[in-house]
Amino acid sequence: VTRVDAGLLANALVVLVIGYAALYGLGFARPRPGALWLVGLAYLVGWSLLGSVLSLGLILGLDARVRTVVVVTALCVIAGILLGRRTAGPAPSPRASERHPLALAAAGLGAAILLVACASALALSVKGAGYAEYIDNVTFWIPKAESIFYSRGLDPVALAKLIHPEYPPLVPAMNAATFHFVGGFHPSLLPFQMTLLGIAFVLAVPALLDRYAPRWITLPTLALLVTTPWFWWRFQSPLADQPVAYTVATAALCCLIWLVEQRHAWLALAVVLLAAASLTKLEGSMLSLLMLVVVLAAGLVLHGRAGWRAAWLALAPAALLPWHFWLTHHGLPASAEDYDASDLLRPGLLADRIHRLDAAIRWMLESPFHQPQTAVLVVVTTLVLVVVAIRAPALTATAVAWFLLASAGLASVYWIGRLEIDFYLGTSMSRVGTSIIITAACVMPLLLGRALEPDPPADGAAATAAP
Amino acid sequence: MVGGSGVRLPPMSAGQAEGVGTAAHRVAGFVRKWSRTAALAVAIVVVVAELAATFGVIGDYARFGWRSVRTPTPLVRDADLDPLAQFVPTSALVHAAQTIPSGATYAIVVGNDPPVELPGDVRAAFRFWLPPRRYTERAADADWIIAFHKSSEGLGVKVAREIGLSPYVNAVEVER
Numbered sequence: 001v002t003r004v005d006a007g008l009l010a011n012a013l014v015v016l017v018i019g020y021a022a023l024y025g026l027g028f029a030r031p032r033p034g035a036l037w038l039v040g041l042a043y044l045v046g047w048s049l050l051g052s053v054l055s056l057g058l059i060l061g062l063d064a065r066v067r068t069v070v071v072v073t074a075l076c077v078i079a080g081i082l083l084g085r086r087t088a089g090p091a092p093s094p095r096a097s098e099r100h101p102l103a104l105a106a107a108g109l110g111a112a113i114l115l116v117a118c119a120s121a122l123a124l125s126v127k128g129a130g131y132a133e134y135i136d137n138v139t140f141w142i143p144k145a146e147s148i149f150y151s152r153g154l155d156p157v158a159l160a161k162l163i164h165p166e167y168p169p170l171v172p173a174m175n176a177a178t179f180h181f182v183g184g185f186h187p188s189l190l191p192f193q194m195t196l197l198g199i200a201f202v203l204a205v206p207a208l209l210d211r212y213a214p215r216w217i218t219l220p221t222l223a224l225l226v227t228t229p230w231f232w233w234r235f236q237s238p239l240a241d242q243p244v245a246y247t248v249a250t251a252a253l254c255c256l257i258w259l260v261e262q263r264h265a266w267l268a269l270a271v272v273l274l275a276a277a278s279l280t281k282l283e284g285s286m287l288s289l290l291m292l293v294v295v296l297a298a299g300l301v302l303h304g305r306a307g308w309r310a311a312w313l314a315l316a317p318a319a320l321l322p323w324h325f326w327l328t329h330h331g332l333p334a335s336a337e338d339y340d341a342s343d344l345l346r347p348g349l350l351a352d353r354i355h356r357l358d359a360a361i362r363w364m365l366e367s368p369f370h371q372p373q374t375a376v377l378v379v380v381t382t383l384v385l386v387v388v389a390i391r392a393p394a395l396t397a398t399a400v401a402w403f404l405l406a407s408a409g410l411a412s413v414y415w416i417g418r419l420e421i422d423f424y425l426g427t428s429m430s431r432v433g434t435s436i437i438i439t440a441a442c443v444m445p446l447l448l449g450r451a452l453e454p455d456p457p458a459d460g461a462a463a464t465a466a467p
Numbered sequence: 468m469v470g471g472s473g474v475r476l477p478p479m480s481a482g483q484a485e486g487v488g489t490a491a492h493r494v495a496g497f498v499r500k501w502s503r504t505a506a507l508a509v510a511i512v513v514v515v516a517e518l519a520a521t522f523g524v525i526g527d528y529a530r531f532g533w534r535s536v537r538t539p540t541p542l543v544r545d546a547d548l549d550p551l552a553q554f555v556p557t558s559a560l561v562h563a564a565q566t567i568p569s570g571a572t573y574a575i576v577v578g579n580d581p582p583v584e585l586p587g588d589v590r591a592a593f594r595f596w597l598p599p600r601r602y603t604e605r606a607a608d609a610d611w612i613i614a615f616h617k618s619s620e621g622l623g624v625k626v627a628r629e630i631g632l633s634p635y636v637n638a639v640e641v642e643r
Contacts, residue, residue: 004543106514106518109518110517110518113518113521113525116525116528116529116532117525117528119532120528120529120531120532120533120535121528121532122532123531123532123533123535123536124531124532124535126535126540127535127538127540127541127546128541128543128546128547128550129546129549129550130550131550132550132551132553132554133550135588135591138551138554138588138591138592138595139591139595142595143594143595143598146595146598147598150598150599151599161602161604185547185598186543186544186546186547187547187595188543188546188547188550189543216514217510217513217514220513220514220517220518220521221513221514221517223517223518223521224517224518224520224521227520227521227524227525227528229524232524232528372520372523373520373521373523373524376516376517376520377517377520379516380512380513380516380517383509383512383513384509384510384513387502387505387506387509388506390498390502391499391502391503391506448506448509448510448513451502451503451506452503452506452507452510454503
C-alpha cells in the first residue's frame with residue numbers, strides 16, 4: 001500500500017464519517033446494518049458538508065490540510081451524535097417491496113447495467129488520463145486547488161492571475177484536501193475522486209426514492225441516465241458541473257419528499273446539498289435560489305403557514321455571500337466576467353440581444369435530440385410529467401415550475417452573455433444544462449411512484465390543495 | 468351561496484343534490500381508476516424504452532472498462548504528466564521543474580519559430596506544472612524565462628545562462 005493509496009482511503013473514510021454523522025444527527029441513519037444502504041447518500045452529504053465547511057474555513061483564513069479536515073470531522077461527529085440523540089429514528093418506508101417477477105427482472109436488469117457502467121467508469125478513472133480533457137481543468141479549476149495546496153489557504157495574488165477567480169472555492173478546496181491526504185500535487189487522482197462522488201450519487205438516488213418509487217422504475221431510469229454518453233464520460237471529469245448536478249438533483253428529491261412528509265430533516269438535508277451546489281459554481285446558487293422560490297410557494301399552497309419553513313432553504317444561496325465579501329475585500333471581481341446580471345434590467349440591451357435568447361432556447365429544445373439516450377430520457381420524462389399531473393398535481397406542478405424556471409434562468413445567462421453565442425452555448429450549455437436533465441431523471445420515478453399509489457393518493461396535493 | 472356575500476342560489480332538492488353528487492363521484496372515481504391504470508401503462512412503456520436505450524451503449528462501456536482493467540496502471544507521477552503531452556512536450560515540463568528553483572519567479576514567452584498553433588495552451592501547461600514557482604506575465608520581472616519556440620536573443624533581457632529543456636524550448640536565467 002503506497003502513501004497515495006492510504007491517503008485516498010483516509011480521504012474517503014473521512015467523507016463517509018462526516019456524512020453518516022450528518023445522517024445520524026438528522027435521524028436518517030441509525031447504527032444498524034440497514035444504514036449500509038445509505039452509503040452513497042452519506043458520501044454525497046459528507047462531501048457537501050466537508051466542502052462547505054472547508055470553503056468557509058478558507059475564506060476565514062484556514063487551510064485545507066489533513067489536520068483541519070480531521071478537526072472538522074471530529075466536530076461534525078460530536079454535533080451529529082448530540083443532535084441524533086434528540087431526533088427520532090428514520091420513519092419507515094411507506095412502500096411495500098415489489099414481488100412480481102417482471103418487476104424484479106426490470107429492477108435486476110437496471111441494477112446490472114448500473115453496476116457495469118459504474119465499474120467501467122471506475123476502472124477507467126484509475127488511469128487518471130481524464131483530468132486534462134477539458135482545458136478549463138488545466139487553466140483554472142485544478143490550478144485553483146493547486147494554489148490552495150501550495151499556499152496553504154486562499155492566496156488572492158495567485159487567484160488574480162487565474163481565469164475566473166470569482167468561481168466559488170468548494171471543488172478546489174476538496175481537491176486541495178485530497179492533495180494533502182496523498183502528500184503531493186497529483187492531478188491524475190482527481191478523476192478517481194470524482195468517479196467516487198458520481199457513484200455515491202448513483203447510490204444516493206435509489207436510497208432516497210425507495211420511500212415512494214418502486215425499484216423496477218427507479219433502477220432502469222437511473223441506468224439510462226448513467227449510460228447517456230455525456231453523463232458516463234463526465235463521471236471522471238474534475239469539472240464542477242457534475243457535482244452541481246448531483247447536489248441539486250438530490251436536494252430536489254429531498255424538497256419534494258418534504259412537501260409530502262413535512263419532516264424537517266428533509267429540508268435540512270436539502271440545505272446542506274444546496275449550500276454545496278452554491279459554493280461549487282455560480283449556476284449552483286441560481287438553481288438553489290430557484291428551488292427556494294418554488295418549494296416555498298408549493299409549501300405555502302399545500303401546508304399554509306407551515307410552508308414558511310421552506311424559507312430555511314435561503315441559507316443555501318446565502319452561503320455564497322462570504323465568498324463575495326472575500327473577493328471584494330481583496331479587490332477581485334465578485335461577479336462573472338462572461339455576463340453582468342444587472343443587464344437583465346436594461347430593456348434596450350435585452351431587445352438588442354433577443355437573437356441570443358432565441359438561439360439559447362432553440363439550443364435547449366433541439367440539442368437533447370442529437371443523442372439517442374438523451375432523447376429517450378427527455379421524451380419519457382415529458383410523457384411521465386403529463387400522465388402523473390392528474391394523480392400527483394402538486395408535486396408535478398412544483399417539479400415542472402422548477403424545470404421551467406431553471407431553464408429560463410440558464411437561457412437568460414446566455415441572453416445577456418458577452419461571449420459569441422454559438423461558442424458560449426457549445427462550450428457551456430452542454431455541461432451546465434445537464435443539471436436540469438439529471439434532476440428531471442431523478443424526480444421522474446418519484447412522481448411516477450406517487451401516481452401508482454393506490455387511491456386515494458396521499459399526495460400533499462390531494463390532502464390539502466386539490467378539491 | 469357564500470355566507471356573507473349576500474348572493475343566494477335557489478335551494479336544490481335532495482334528489483338533485485344526490486344526482487349531482489353521484490355523477491361527480493362517478494366521474495372522479497372513473498378518472499382516479501383510469502389515471503392509475505394509465506400511469507401503470509406509461510411506467511411499463513417507460514421502463515422498456517429506458518432499458519432498450521441503454522443496450523445501445525452499455526457494451527461499449529463494458530469494453531472500455533475491461534480494456535482499462537487489462538492495461539497496467541501507470542505510476543502516479545507519469546499519469547500526472549502524460550495528459551499534458553497534448554499541449555507541450557512533457558520532457559520540457561519535467562526539465563523546467565528540475566531547472567527553475569521552487570522559490571523563483573518565471574515568465575513564459577511563446578514565439579513562432581517553428582509556428583505554435585495554440586500559444587495559450589502552452590502557457591497553461593507550464594503554469595499548471597510549475598507551481599509553487601511564481602508566475603509573472605512580465606518577462607522583465609522574472610528570474611527565469613521559458614522561451615518556447617523563441618530565440619533567447621529576442622527576449623529583451625540580459626541572459627545569465629540558457630538551459631535546453633527540449634527541442635526549441637529553453638529556460639533562460641535572467642541576469643540581475
